[in-house]
Amino acid sequence: MSVATPAWLSLDDARERALAATPVLTGTETVLLAEALNRITACAIQAPVNVPPWDNSAMDGYALRAEDADLNTCIPVSMTVFAGDSQIQELARGTAARIMTGAPLPAGADTVVMQENVQRNGDDIVITEPPRQFANIRRKGNDITHGDTVISAGTRLNAAHLMLLASQGLDTVTVYRPLRVGLMVTGDELQTPGTPLQPGHIYESNRTGLKALLAPLAVSVTDYGIVPDDKAALINVMRRACGEVDMLISSGGVSVGDADYVKEVLESLGDVNFWKVAVKPGKPFAFGMMDNTCFCGVPGNPVSAYVTTQLLVRPVIERYQGLAAPTQPLALSATLTTAVQRRAGRTEFQRAVMHPTQGGWQVTPLPRQSSGVMSSVTQANCYLVVPAEVSTLDAGSPATVLPFDTRLTPEGVL
Template identity: 50%
Template sequence: MSSHWLSLEEALTKALDAAKAIADTEQVSTFDANNRVLAQDVIAHIDVPPWNNSAMDGYAINVEDLKDDCSPRLEVQGVITAGMKADEPLQKGKAFKIMTGAPMPANANAVVMVENTSSENGAVLINKVPRLQENIRKKANDIACGDTLISKGTRLHAEHLMLLSSQGSSTVEVFRKLRVGVVATGSELAAPGETREATQIFESNRVGVSSILQNENVELIDFGIVADDEASLRALFVEASERVDVMVSSGGVSVGDADYVKDIIAELGAIDFWKVAVKPGKPFALGQINNALFCGLPGNPVSSFVTAKLLVVPIIKKMQGESKVHEPFLVNASITTSLKRRAGRRDFQRATMVKNAQGGWDVTPFKTQSSGVMTSITSANCLMIVHENVSELKKGDTVQVMPLHF
């Protein structure tokens, strides 16, 4: 295990290399598949549309019947609505009244929008002659049999599930849910709702980390709070390694006398790294216990929050089988104040971003950036990124920001 501080990119590369995707799959109802990861390509077996159909409410006609030497008045042959068959071919000099989505009759080669017509004693007057094939949706112009509709590794959302349903699918094969354990370590911690000793604080990291990971649709197992006791911690991590795919711990990964977590993980398995050149969040640890991946978050609430978003979420996505482990959504903004700091770590400063008069973004970092001040997260709507080599920013400089909610 190296004591070298890794850049965020180096840490992410190592973490994603260690994060092996699960292989187990299951069939679930499309109604239960939102935010699950697709386990195999979905191939179209039905053309969409399955036949030529009308794109408008109007009249199905043959444009040859509307040449200059012909009357724009056509007898209405009948009505075709969506869901009907169009068995009767269009006769010369006539029109079918047709509804959106209804199948086109044989011999018809255009649809006149109803707005471009007038009715007259069982006939229709064509006030604007359509082009050949105008307002007709061709068979298979959206989806053709054999098309790959959705690729393996896609995280399914409403639009994907609608597409599956349009193919008649009521179930879909997805990777099983990732099992993720969450624990907080520290004798100074008391569980919310329980009695707190005078020397304790209420623990907050588990619920924050759990909420972040619930957005990824994992199966969460809460291992509670474990005191700074080597035997208890060892027993906890052995149990967790047999029950979960990923174990996320907060606290105990720094260099204090009671910070046992790293040593215990190294003893039971291995620690790959534990220093990342980010602020807040330097003492983030990655390791392995049996078949479980271990993520050790710092104990400070803001550090835990930031490293969970920057490092744990991509790990979870990779292990769930997602083919594209999305990078954070970033936008450029103009800083509204000057800033000086000690270069060396990438700084994710809590800040607020607002639209300016030019349609761009202005960002204002908070004066207090302590990793123990949780109100700086609840008051912020973004993290302003100051890169490693930057020691000074001037008012108006362009910086990257990561919106916290978008």
């Protein structure tokens, strides 16, 4: 059954419709921190301990009472405290404790004087710069207080999250189970890399690229391989996927060619929510449901498959995984170095190169923008976004760019 929709949906409308129709995982599992990178937290995590667990020194120096820190007065050093010491006597009045970074503050002390502001004479010290009370002390619970929510539900765990959890003494975390994603490509002309290329064939590359795009999302991938342009073969694979995966991503067969059967098969097995999006590259994008399996049909042209996976498939996966809010690409403003002329009607993501300038960025679109030219992606470091209603962008005008990365190379290019 097909749902009546306008001929083309805008990119924003397509994304919103897809997200609204996407379910959210309910199954959870508890995994070791070492296995939790990029997984999604299934519940909020409260701090079981204070960080730091006790007042401690922020640097190497001398702990004392601020009231005893008179300039040019000899203060005897009565003890030494190392990080890890557990049996520490109370600091006697009028004395100081030699203390190391991270060491517990002895009872009675309320200040640490950094060693650069002290002269040591045998067993005595002379303070050369007056300290402030509580200076250079990390107070108990200053970073995290017992019971605080340290990580919210629906958070994708990164390296910093894992370090924070480890600092709480935790070695496991409860996350949503992995999303099961199936990949298939269609086309009689496609051939697996690593085999001699037959006449009339091309090497299939989309599964390799899509798997790489999905890798940071920590999904479990089932590869259904290359499916011939045969309706019965498509039905068999798509029915099988309904019982095995949460989401099926298909590449190819969603356009209007005589051998493009994917949309027809999807209609027979479930619902087509929408088909065709006003985006370039990537217009023939299909979204629907087969029983409880979400279906995303990306175009067969490599650049179109790559771009629509980033723009439409990734947000669907993030919603399905239980991420609290789908991520948004970083958008910057850059000055065009050359004019852009094109036919308006679709939001276009031109492959481009951006360079830093004094106080800003410049961007130059690459000359070849065909959806079959994958080298345009490898040569680029950003997308130049041309709004749907715009047909002309003048050289020197501002434009929106989406960087591929946020790190600068030695050459100054993202």
